[in-house]
Structure formats: C-alpha cells, structure tokens
Amino acid sequence: MHADIHFQLHTLTATELHREAAGGHGRPGPLPATGTAPALRVRLGWTLVELGLRLATPAHHSIRLAA
Numbered sequence: 001m002h003a004d005i006h007f008q009l010h011t012l013t014a015t016e017l018h019r020e021a022a023g024g025h026g027r028p029g030p031l032p033a034t035g036t037a038p039a040l041r042v043r044l045g046w047t048l049v050e051l052g053l054r055l056a057t058p059a060h061h062s063i064r065l066a067a
Contacts, residue, residue, distance in 0.1 A: 050065055 046065070053065075
C-alpha cells in the first residue's frame, strides 16, 4: 500500500473517531438512538458477556453477576 493512501485512510479513521468521541456520530447505528433500542442493546450486551463468562469459566466455578 502506498504511503499516501495509508495516510489518507488513517486521517479518515481519525476524523470518524474524533466525531464519535465528540458525540456527533458520523454514521448512524443499526438501531435508533431513541426509545427502547438502547435498553435492548444493553440487555443483549450483558447477556453476551454472561454467556462468554460461562464459556470461559471452568465447570467447577460459578459466576454470579450483579444485575
């Protein structure tokens, strides 16, 4: 990859990250930002975390999440 193309891609990525950090969110997400979508996203995320912990923990240890 040419250095100037690599630099342009890096600049675009950095710009998007700065926009997201500032709260501008350059690209809309797959779920709407209002309503029950964030609650659904949070519940799904914690469910995936719990599943991952169950898969990563040996069978003789138990994991309890504070919910």
